[in-house]
Amino acid sequence: MxxxxxxxxxxxxxxxxxxxxxxxxxxxxxxxxxxxxxxxTGRGWIPAQPLPFSHAHHAGELRIDCRYCHAGVERAAVAGLPPTYTCMSCHSQVWADSPVLEPLRRSLRERQPLHWARVVRLPDYVRFAHAVHVRAGVACAQCHGAVERMPLTYKAEPLDMAQCLDCHRDPAPHLRPPSAVTLADWHTDEDRRVLGERLMRERHIDPRGLTDCSVCHR
Ligand code: HEC
Ligand code: HEC
Ligand code: HEC
Ligand code: HEC
Ligand code: HEC
Structure with missing residues (x-):
């Protein structure tokens, strides 16, 4: 050739x-x-916020319960972010003249809510609800990490489909008594699987079908 x-x-x-x-x-x-x-996944990213709110100070040192500020978490799909008056219940007295808190006072004066930048957000085609998880005994830390140690809030877990499915396949070892979901220093001597399976029986949680696509995608 x-x-x-x-x-x-x-x-x-x-x-x-x-x-x-x-x-x-x-x-x-x-x-x-x-x-x-x-x-x-955006893990580790710290978005700019209107003022430097610290969970480490408020949830960690002052030990204010998560539900005081995220009031929807046990009964609604969304946890909710605190309105200005929740902050002012303390800051009308504590640090009342601090320049760092000026955006907070302006929000009150002008009756405009603060626009917190979102840290975690799922795509629109995913269905998610806080209440079912919190009531089933899934701790905040399971999905958000040690928030009470964060001076500025960041996304600590990937919260991608793989993480959802890892737990949905076998939730038992991840569950706590629902009364302990917000506690940073919760501890049990009981075997986590034994405890988890008991909690699931008590609360009639059936893990079958939890990995079906239609649970999270409609
Ligand atoms: C139960 C009372 C309480 C509530 C509610 C509260 N704070 Fe505070 N906050 C404090 C105290 C006390 C300090 C002073 C902490 C220190 O310096 O030891 C503080 C400090 C701060 C500071 C100064 C920086 C820092 O962390 O040291 C900022 C900013 C702040 N708070 C923002 C907020 C915002 C925003 C809200 C509402 C989402 C809020 N706080 C709700 C009690 C509260
Ligand atoms: C004093 C009020 C207060 C308390 C108590 C509090 N938070 Fe928050 N949280 C806020 C504010 C204000 C924001 C919005 C600013 C930010 O992201 O830091 C926020 C944001 C968050 C976010 C990011 C949500 C998003 O997508 O933007 C998570 C997750 C969160 N909090 C979890 C917790 C957990 C878990 C606890 C308990 C350990 C807790 N918070 C206690 C006020 C509070
Ligand atoms: C099973 C995982 C999971 C658990 C448990 C969980 N979260 Fe979330 N959280 C998420 C996801 C996913 C989002 C983003 C939701 C979206 O974008 O629709 C979110 C969003 C948030 C937000 C901001 C948006 C909103 O819903 O208002 C806050 C605040 C929050 N979580 C606080 C908490 C607190 C406090 C707890 C514990 C009492 C908790 N979360 C438990 C997964 C979880
Ligand atoms: C650590 C464990 C755990 C993680 C992580 C988790 N889930 Fe779940 N999820 C559960 C359990 C347990 C149930 C069943 C609750 C029940 O039946 O009472 C559930 C139920 C659900 C349901 C059904 C709710 C309903 O209305 O019946 C949806 C939707 C869901 N999860 C979405 C998600 C998504 C999306 C993620 C990831 C962002 C996720 N879950 C992460 C444990 C988890
Ligand atoms: C427990 C909740 C859950 C279940 C069950 C689930 N998904 Fe997802 N899925 C998610 C979440 C959360 C995301 C978005 C985050 C991500 O991209 O990982 C997602 C994203 C996706 C995407 C976009 C992927 C990408 O890389 O952009 C596809 C396609 C998808 N899912 C298909 C499926 C199929 C098919 C099934 C059934 C076999 C399924 N999912 C079951 C939670 C779930």
């Missing part, structure tokens, strides 16, 4: 083909890594 390309052109073509293959393999691996990377 007659040679179509010169010898040097052939070498170049091979090199280009090799580089193309390497590039393809490379980008596929990067794509696979990105699937669970913090870049994709």
């Amino acid at each position: 007659a040679q179509i390309f010169s010898r040097s052109a052939d070498t170049w073509l091979r090199l280009v083909a090799l580089a193309a293959c390497a590039g393809l393999v490379g980008s596929v691996s990067v794509a696979l890594l990105m699937q669970r990377s913090d870049y994709r």
Whole structure:
């Protein structure tokens, strides 16, 4: 067969083909890594907020219960963010003239709510409700990490489909008595699986079907 390309052109073509293959393999691996990377899930990201609210101070040191500020968490789909007057119940006296709290006072004067930037957010095609989880005994920390130690709030867990499914396949070892879901220093000597299975029986939680697509996607 007659040679179509010169010898040097052939070498170049091979090199280009090799580089193309390497590039393809490379980008596929990067794509696979990105699937669970913090870049994709936004884990660890601290968004800018109207003022530097510290969970470490309020929930950690002052030990204010999560539900004081996130009042919907036990009975609604959304946990809710606290309105300005919840903060002012203390800050009309404590640190009342502090410049850091000026956005809070302005919000009260102008009757405009503070616009907190969201830290965790699911895509619209996913269904999620706090109340069922909190009442089933899934602790806040299971999905949000040690919030009471965060000076500024960040997303501590990926909260991607894999994390949801890990628990939905076998919730028992992750459950606590519902009265303990907000406690940072909760501890039990009982075996977590034994405790979890007892709690599930008591609360009639049936794990069958919890991994069906239709549970979270409609
Ligand atoms: C139960 C009382 C209470 C409530 C409710 C409360 N705070 Fe505070 N806050 C305090 C106290 C006490 C301090 C002073 C902490 C210190 O310096 O030891 C403080 C300090 C602060 C500071 C100063 C920075 C820091 O963390 O030291 C900011 C900002 C702040 N609070 C914002 C808020 C916002 C926003 C809300 C509402 C979402 C709120 N607080 C609700 C009691 C409260
Ligand atoms: C004094 C009021 C207060 C208390 C107590 C409190 N929070 Fe918050 N929380 C806030 C405010 C204000 C924001 C919005 C600003 C921010 O993200 O830091 C917030 C934001 C959050 C967010 C981020 C939500 C999002 O998507 O933007 C999570 C998660 C959260 N809180 C969990 C908790 C948990 C868990 C506890 C109990 C350990 C708790 N909070 C106690 C006031 C409070
Ligand atoms: C099973 C996992 C899970 C548990 C348990 C959980 N959360 Fe959440 N939380 C989420 C997810 C997912 C979102 C984002 C929801 C969305 O974007 O629709 C969220 C959002 C939030 C928000 C901001 C948006 C909102 O719903 O108002 C706050 C505040 C919050 N959680 C607080 C809490 C507190 C406090 C607890 C414990 C009492 C808790 N969460 C328990 C998964 C969880
Ligand atoms: C650590 C355990 C755990 C994690 C993590 C978890 N879940 Fe669940 N989820 C449960 C349990 C337990 C139930 C069953 C509660 C019941 O039947 O009372 C449940 C029930 C549900 C339901 C059914 C609610 C209903 O109305 O019947 C939805 C929807 C759901 N979860 C969505 C999610 C999504 C989305 C995520 C991830 C962002 C998630 N869950 C993460 C434990 C978990
Ligand atoms: C327990 C809740 C839950 C169940 C059950 C579930 N998903 Fe998801 N799914 C999620 C969450 C949360 C996300 C969004 C976060 C993410 O991209 O991982 C998601 C995202 C997706 C996406 C977009 C993926 C992407 O990479 O952008 C697809 C497609 C999907 N789910 C398909 C399914 C199918 C098919 C099933 C049934 C076999 C299923 N899901 C069951 C929670 C669930």
